[in-house]
Structures are given as structure tokens and as C-alpha cells.
Amino acid sequence: MPSRTSDPEDPAAPAAPALSGRPLRDTARDGLKIVVVGGFGVGKTTLVGSVSEIRPLSTEEVMTQAGVGIDDREGVRTKTTTTVAFDFGRITLDDEMVLYLFGAPGQERFWFLWDRLFAGTLGAVVLVDTRRLADSWYAIDRLEHHGLPFVVARNNFDEPTHSLEQVRAALSLNPDVPLLDCDARKRESSRDVLVALVRHLHSLSHALEPTP
Amino acid sequence: MIRRPVDSGDPDRLYTVTGGRTRADEQAFDLVTLIVRESGPTPGMQSELVRILQLSERPVAVVELASLLDLPVGVVKILLCDLLDTGRITARHPQSSGRGRQLPPPETLKKVLLALQNL
Numbered sequence: 246m247p248s249r250t251s252d253p254e255d256p257a258a259p260a261a262p263a264l265s266g267r268p269l270r271d272t273a274r275d276g277l278k279i280v281v282v283g284g285f286g287v288g289k290t291t292l293v294g295s296v297s298e299i300r301p302l303s304t305e306e307v308m309t310q311a312g313v314g315i316d317d318r319e320g321v322r323t324k325t326t327t328t329v330a331f332d333f334g335r336i337t338l339d340d341e342m343v344l345y346l347f348g349a350p351g352q353e354r355f356w357f358l359w360d361r362l363f364a365g366t367l368g369a370v371v372l373v374d375t376r377r378l379a380d381s382w383y384a385i386d387r388l389e390h391h392g393l394p395f396v397v398a399r400n401n402f403d404e405p406t407h408s409l410e411q412v413r414a415a416l417s418l419n420p421d422v423p424l425l426d427c428d429a430r431k432r433e434s435s436r437d438v439l440v441a442l443v444r445h446l447h448s449l450s451h452a453l454e455p456t457p
Numbered sequence: 458m459i460r461r462p463v464d465s466g467d468p469d470r471l472y473t474v475t476g477g478r479t480r481a482d483e484q485a486f487d488l489v490t491l492i493v494r495e496s497g498p499t500p501g502m503q504s505e506l507v508r509i510l511q512l513s514e515r516p517v518a519v520v521e522l523a524s525l526l527d528l529p530v531g532v533v534k535i536l537l538c539d540l541l542d543t544g545r546i547t548a549r550h551p552q553s554s555g556r557g558r559q560l561p562p563p564e565t566l567k568k569v570l571l572a573l574q575n576l
Contacts, residue, residue, distance in 0.1 A: 268515040269515055275552045276488075278488065307529040342553065345520065347488075361484075365487060367553075447567060447570055453560065
């Protein structure tokens with residue numbers, strides 16, 4: 246079945262995902278979510294695909310709202326339709342837990358649907374391209390607004406020209422937010438980004454535990 | 458070939474699939490709620506429902522169904538409400554997440570961490 250990815254310029258994105266090859270275990274009963282956000286072409290689908298046990302699939306959500314505006318006096322109802330396309334993959338963690346990874350564009354209309362789609366997400370990976378750091382500012386701002394923990398991963402297709410300290414300063418990142426390099430094409434590297442995020446979540450959850 | 462977005466040009470399709478309904482309880486389904494069928498399709502059943510029952514012989518997430526059916530997530534949730542009402546499917550809702558903005562307990566995150574490190 247032909248399908249559309251949200252990031253058609255992503256070099257490693259598969260053109261036509263087939264029916265997901267590997268079925269889940271019969272005992273699977275606990276779905277978890279991690280979202281990968283970033284600008285257009287930064288490699289979100291590549292990262293999801295390199296670590297997923299299925300080829301990335303894509304889907305979309307549509308939200309239609311009756312609008313208010315100048316047309317109302319004509320008796321014509323206006324409607325705004327917001328469509329957000331996103332890719333996803335999955336990783337079976339054990340007999341019961343399955344982790345779903347969502348690659349989503351960081352633009353404004355995506356955040357409009359955040360609560361509807363991604364409530365209950367464990368945390369986020371912000372994937373950045375140092376040539377276009379400004380693309381990430383909005384996503385980082387929204388994640389902070391939603392109170393969702395995140396890590397920032399710099400995707401390096403080439404040798405990086407800036408130090409991570411320079412990137413941290415340019416993004417005005419809080420010193421507590423983990424920042425690391427990755428190569429989204431490599432499975433181990435993408436896995437390490439997820440490990441960094443979950444380790445960050447783990448330390449946050451420990452800090453939140455009531456002390457006896 | 459590029460898939461035509463379902464919301465452009467052919468709004469009738471979505472209207473037809475759902476019978477023009479919205480459901481208040483569709484938000485009971487998360488993107489990663491796992492669906493398992495309890496019984497197979499019956500003759501005369503709507504084709505989208507038949508597809509869902511075919512795809513859910515083993516557990517399958519709501520978002521995977523939406524992708525495989527080429528329908529928006531919200532539409533699939535409405536169809537799933539119908540199947541749940543008639544007992545044809547069961548839904549396994551997320552346990553470790555989905556409770557507002559709270560983090561899962563450290564033990565759960567430790568399990569996730571170990572599983573990822575062993576990939």
C-alpha cells in the first residue's frame with residue numbers, strides 16, 4: 246500500500262512500507278511512547294527506522310473545528326482542518342512492554358494536536374541539525390511548556406563543525422538537559438539516544454520519589 | 458505514487474466510514490492501546506471493520522491499524538468503539554504511561570532502560 250511519510254526528503258526513509266512484518270507477542274499489553282521531534286529533513290524517520298523492529302509506517306490525524314470569522318455574517322460556516330502526518334516504529338521491550346517511537350514534525354500545527362495524540366508520552370528526543378538550529382527552538386519551547394522531559398541529539402551526517410558546548414549555548418539549553426551526538430543511520434547510535442533519554446527519565450523519577 | 462490525504466477532496470469518504478458520527482468515548486483509546494480480536498468477521502460487516510478484525514488476530518496498536526487501513530487515527534477510534542461495544546475486540550490500554558504528566562515509577566523505567574541497553 247503506498248504511503249506518505251511526513252519527511253519525504255529523509256534520505257533513508259522507505260518509499261512504501263509493507264504490512265508490518267513482525268506481529269506483536271500475544272502477551273503484549275503495555276504500550277509506551279517516545280516522540281522524536283525535529284525540523285524538516287533532520288533525520289527523524291532515519292532514527293526511528295534504524296532502531297525499529299518494523300519498517301517505519303506513517304499515519305495522520307485530522308482535526309476539524311467549526312471556525313468563527315468574517316464568513317459568519319454571510320451564514321457560511323467556516324471550518325479549519327488541521328492534518329498532522331507522523332511516522333512511527335516499534336521496539337518490543339519484553340513479553341508485555343512495547344515501545345512505540347513517533348517521528349513528528351516540530352511545526353506549529355503539530356503542537357495543536359499534541360495533547361490528543363501524545364498525552365502520556367514518556368519523553369522526547371529533539372533531533373537537531375547544527376546548520377539549522379533555529380528549527381529546534383520552537384520545539385524545545387513547546388516541550389518545556391508541556392513539562393515533558395527531553396534530550397537533545399545532534400545528528401551528524403558529516404564531521405561536526407561546532408562543539409556540543411557551542412550547541413548548548415546556541416539553544417540556551419538548561420544544564421540539566423542531556424545533549425549528545427548521534428548518527429541516526431546507525432542502530433547502535435540511535436539506541437544510545439533512547440538510552441540517554443530513559444536514563445534521564447529514570448534519574449528524574451528517582452528525584453520525584455518521596456523520601457521515607 | 459503519493460497517497461491522497463483523506464481530508465482533501467473527498468470528505469465523503471470519512472463521513473461514510475463512520476456513518477457521520479463522532480463518539481464521546483473514542484478518547485478511551487490511546488495511540489498505543491493494543492487491540493486483540495475476540496471473534497472473526499461476520500457476513501455483511503462493513504469492510505473497514507472486517508479489516509480491523511483480520512489485522513488484530515495478534516495484538517496490534519491503534520496507530521498501526523490507522524496506518525494499515527490508511528485512515529486518520531480518530532476515524533479508527535470510532536470504528537474500534539463499535540467493535541468494543543459488540544464484544545468483538547478487547548483493548549489493552551497503556552499501563553506505564555498515560556496518566557497525565559507523571560513519570561512512570563523508577564522500577565518501570567529501569568526495565569525499559571535495561572531492555573534498550575540489550576538491543
